[in-house]
Amino acid sequence: MNFFKKLFGGGDSSADDYLENVQLEVNEEHIHYSNEIYWITKKVGDMMELMNEAMSKQDYDEAESVRLDWLKLVDIARDELDEVGDFKGNSYLLDSAIKYLHSYKTLLENGYKKLIELRKSGNKGTPEEQKQLKENNEDIALFTEIFNDSVDEFVAKYDSNGDFIDSSFENPFLEQAKNLNTSTNPLFEPIHGISLQDYAKIAYFMANGGTAADVCKILNIEMPVFDEANALWLKRMTEDKTFMVSMKYAEYFGQAGQNNKFLNFKNGNDNSSDDKNKFLKRLENDEEFYYELMGAREAAYDFGLDGASWIEKNFGIGLGEFQNIAMKWMQKTDKINEMLAHKEAKYKEYYLKLSRENNESVTDDIQF
Known part of the structure; x- marks a missing residue:
């Protein structure tokens, strides 16, 4: 030890x-x-x-x-x-x-x-x-x-007196975003009818395979209108020195997998396989599984693969879906050190798995 x-x-x-x-x-x-x-x-x-x-x-x-x-x-x-x-x-x-x-x-x-x-x-x-x-x-x-x-x-986890060290913390930016009043702030006015919340849902939709053409069809607008709305929302976030728009966008993006009309258009409400639904549900409700997949994705990247694509291939979970659920777990910090240790352990397990699948050794042979 x-x-x-x-x-x-x-x-x-x-x-x-x-x-x-x-x-x-x-x-x-x-x-x-x-x-x-x-x-x-x-x-x-x-x-x-x-x-x-x-x-x-x-x-x-x-x-x-x-x-x-x-x-x-x-x-x-x-x-x-x-x-x-x-x-x-x-x-x-x-x-x-x-x-x-x-x-x-x-x-x-x-x-x-x-x-x-x-x-x-x-x-x-x-x-x-x-x-x-x-x-x-x-x-x-x-x-x-x-x-x-x-x-x-x-x-x-314990100090020299044997007292437990609380490593949890609150993200002040996310807390501030939840309390923002957007109703009277001109920075949050819709652009060409596209609100910031819609914009976050569109970004989530496109991260999961949707296209700008799909968005235009759903909103019944022309492509130049969408392009301008996209550019102006990006400009607002870039020029906002208070970061209020960016913080609120992050909050909305974290909720974008729920009641998303854009996803419904693409998926027809039933595009996912049973396995994908099972993994998605587990990812949303099982903190250890989230950190397991974090470790698996990192192992795939370190092995020379596209980690996000590897997760999608093996678990059916797209990058946007993964990032959306990640927003939830990033706010839960009461067991962060334990979860990071779990992630590291799973990283080692998946790296060994990938090594065996590719007939590569990660340890020296020991002869009895």
């Missing part, structure tokens, strides 16, 4: 041995709690040494016995986590530890079972066996790093 290595001053190679003989002498309850979770999960990770020994001896019956004992230990550790429970209502580290154990169990039931069978049948060194070994190593590296990060993240 990164945090415990830092706490005791141990290096990467000596930290575990050092921890075996050290008792925490700190008063912070969250540190004691972290330590308790750590020792439960450490017992599971320590089984790797027994597996390595069996594999090195090419005793695959022993390796299978270790695998089965390892699975039993995972279940025992899971029960111990249930006994420990959350920390004063904060289940972040507990949930992370449970996911860590679940990842190990999945690996033991699948990846390690297959690896042992391949080697036992004389296939050590074959492309299939090497591929399985590489995937096992990558999975362990991934879920171990994610859990290590969660320990650091949990500890960082």
Whole structure:
């Protein structure tokens, strides 16, 4: 664990041995709690040494016995986590530890079972066996790093006195936009009959595949009229030194996916597949899923793909739809650090997924 290595001053190679003989002498309850979770999960990770020994001896019956004992230990550790429970209502580290154990169990039931069978049948060194070994190593590296990060993240949530650090904040610009009185302000007068709210809905519509020609048809106006209205709204936002127009536009754009007559024209009220509707509904109601897709999109970009197009291809969610829902989650900040950590974990998972799909390695092979 990164945090415990830092706490005791141990290096990467000596930290575990050092921890075996050290008792925490700190008063912070969250540190004691972290330590308790750590020792439960450490017992599971320590089984790797027994597996390595069996594999090195090419005793695959022993390796299978270790695998089965390892699975039993995972279940025992899971029960111990249930006994420990959350920390004063904060289940972040507990949930992370449970996911860590679940990842190990999945690996033991699948990846390690297959690896042992391949080697036992004389296939050590074959492309299939090497591929399985590489995937096992990558999975362990991934879920171990994610859990290590969660320990650091949990500890960082508390100050030196053990008090929870509230990292939430309110966006003053969005709050100000909600309270703006636009009825008597000439900056908010419609342009050629197009209000600022309509303009935001048009922008959302066009971000999701609509065209200027569609807009003109819906509003029954000529293209030059629309072009001028578009240019003048942009000019107002650019020249408004108070940023009131821009702030109100951002608020309207965040609501543009609802009751949007332009979208109804394009979609005929039923253009989306069941899967797309399911993902959209989940994105709107599940904060963790929103940050998961944020991580997935970033991973796709870093892998050299168009992240927005990748999200649309795999989840059916267009850029405009995604950005519209993002406006909602950007205003919710009570769990921002936790959600950013979740996003980072999902980034690593999706990057590994993309690497495997493209037959690229993200970790060095580890030979037993």
